[in-house]
Amino acid sequence: MIGAIKTTPLLRFSSVTSISRSISTLILVEHDGGAIKSQSISAVEAAKSVDKQTSISLLLAGSGPSLQQAAAHAASCHPSISQVLVADSDKFTHPLAETWARLVQLVQQKGEYSHIITASNSFGKNILPRAAALLDVSPITDVIAISSSNQFVRPIYAGNALCTVRYSGSNPCMLSVRSTSFAVSVDSKSNEAPISQVDLSTFDEGLLRFSCLYKFLLACLGFKVLLVTLFHVLVGYLYFVGKSRYINHTAQVTERPDLGNAQVVITGGRALKSAENFKMIEKLAEKLGAAVGATRAAVDAGFVPNDLQVGQTGKIVAPKLYMAFGVSGAIQHLAGIRDSKVIVAVNKDADAPIFQVADYGLVGDLFEVIPELLEKLPEKK
Numbered sequence: 001m002i003g004a005i006k007t008t009p010l011l012r013f014s015s016v017t018s019i020s021r022s023i024s025t026l027i028l029v030e031h032d033g034g035a036i037k038s039q040s041i042s043a044v045e046a047a048k049s050v051d052k053q054t055s056i057s058l059l060l061a062g063s064g065p066s067l068q069q070a071a072a073h074a075a076s077c078h079p080s081i082s083q084v085l086v087a088d089s090d091k092f093t094h095p096l097a098e099t100w101a102r103l104v105q106l107v108q109q110k111g112e113y114s115h116i117i118t119a120s121n122s123f124g125k126n127i128l129p130r131a132a133a134l135l136d137v138s139p140i141t142d143v144i145a146i147s148s149s150n151q152f153v154r155p156i157y158a159g160n161a162l163c164t165v166r167y168s169g170s171n172p173c174m175l176s177v178r179s180t181s182f183a184v185s186v187d188s189k190s191n192e193a194p195i196s197q198v199d200l201s202t203f204d205e206g207l208l209r210f211s212c213l214y215k216f217l218l219a220c221l222g223f224k225v226l227l228v229t230l231f232h233v234l235v236g237y238l239y240f241v242g243k244s245r246y247i248n249h250t251a252q253v254t255e256r257p258d259l260g261n262a263q264v265v266i267t268g269g270r271a272l273k274s275a276e277n278f279k280m281i282e283k284l285a286e287k288l289g290a291a292v293g294a295t296r297a298a299v300d301a302g303f304v305p306n307d308l309q310v311g312q313t314g315k316i317v318a319p320k321l322y323m324a325f326g327v328s329g330a331i332q333h334l335a336g337i338r339d340s341k342v343i344v345a346v347n348k349d350a351d352a353p354i355f356q357v358a359d360y361g362l363v364g365d366l367f368e369v370i371p372e373l374l375e376k377l378p379e380k381k
């Protein structure tokens with residue numbers, strides 16, 4: 001259960017909590033190409049805020065050499081890590097949420113962690129609710145600050161208010177954390193934490209138990225209900241293993257920095273009018289070594305793919321410099337850029353809401369401003 005909710009100022013909460021005193025945290029780690037994602041390292045920082053003394057275990061799943069490389073990276077990526085747990089099986093070659101959720105359930109049953117944390121990105125958002133349902137707890141999502149082991153701050157109303165939430169449910173307390181709020185403060189090199197393999201011998205037990213039950217029922221009821229039983233076995237099979245399956249993985253190949261972690265982000269809105277015009281934003285980003293972002297209107301219009309969307313239902317960014325061209329500044333967009341250090345906006349409407357949050361604003365036509373910038377900025381070395 002998620003307990004009392006508040007927006008500023010702080011409410012006083014009852015001191016009763018069912019979270020165990022000994023704090024141990026499991027981090028669900030995403031990895032790619034033999035390295036763990038930086039958002040997962042931010043989740044380790046978040047775990048430190050839960051309790052300085054917490055033991056932190058990292059859980060990686062996958063198969064083959066890239067998993068082993070990622071495990072080695074995980075073991076030395078942060079000094080606070082106590083151990084790395086590796087689930088190596090073909091079942092995890094692709095990170096499907098259903099298989100991951102059952103893995104989390106299995107690891108939790110053995111490790112009895114008080115907290116399970118993952119990054120608030122597509123990986124974490126996919127797994128967390130399913131794993132929480134299997135563990136019968138209510139997850140707390142999009143955490144941006146941790147006041148104590150059971151008190152967390154998260155944005156509500158598209159980031160227009162902050163809500164302090166007290167978790168009063170049973171273990172584990174499951175959180176997704178915004179990586180932009182838990183910047184990694186340590187050198188990535190550290191002592192190597194021990195790596196151990198997760199025992200997966202009981203991983204399919206749920207499915208086995210299910211089919212045993214059906215075999216038993218079949219024996220009791222005889223062949224008259226054979227067809228009905230087979231149908232139910234099929235339904236049961238789909239329930240346990242067949243709800244989703246991997247089809248393919250498409251990724252944008254780009255040399256530009258990752259949008260979620262970039263120091264500079266250049267965003268274009270609906271005002272760009274076409275995919276062709278949007279290339280101006282891309283050229284500018286190239287010159288500045290920046291990531292490209294887009295509003296939902298630009299994505300919906302088909303100018304760019306939706307993994308570039310910034311905002312409430314897109315990526316949350318916190319660059320040093322955020323430049324918005326032809327972006328009105330709808331609250332859903334602002335929800336994704338609030339933590340940017342400096343916001344620059346170019347819009348031909350002087351009353352556009354983006355100017356209320358911009359540090360520097362230019363009332364002008366982007367079709368004049370961007371070409372001028374491209375001309376005057378030096379080439380990237």
Ligand SMILES: Cc1cc2nc3c(=O)[nH]c(=O)nc-3n(C[C@H](O)[C@H](O)[C@H](O)COP(=O)(O)OP(=O)(O)OC[C@H]3O[C@@H](n4cnc5c(N)ncnc54)[C@H](O)[C@@H]3O)c2cc1C
Pocket residue numbers: 268269270271294295296297298309310311312313314315325326327328329330331332333336346347348349352364365366367
């Ligand atoms: C549930 C929900 C979730 C949403 N999530 C997101 C989200 O994650 N991210 C997101 O971005 N939006 C999101 N939206 C959509 C959001 O409400 C806005 O519709 C969207 O952000 C508007 O995009 P825009 O600023 O590109 O377009 P517009 O609002 O149409 O603004 C275009 C701006 O460009 C300016 N302009 C026009 N021509 C020029 C020119 N030549 N030079 C300079 N300026 C010019 C105009 O003055 C205007 O201010 C969400 C909406 C809902 C309901």
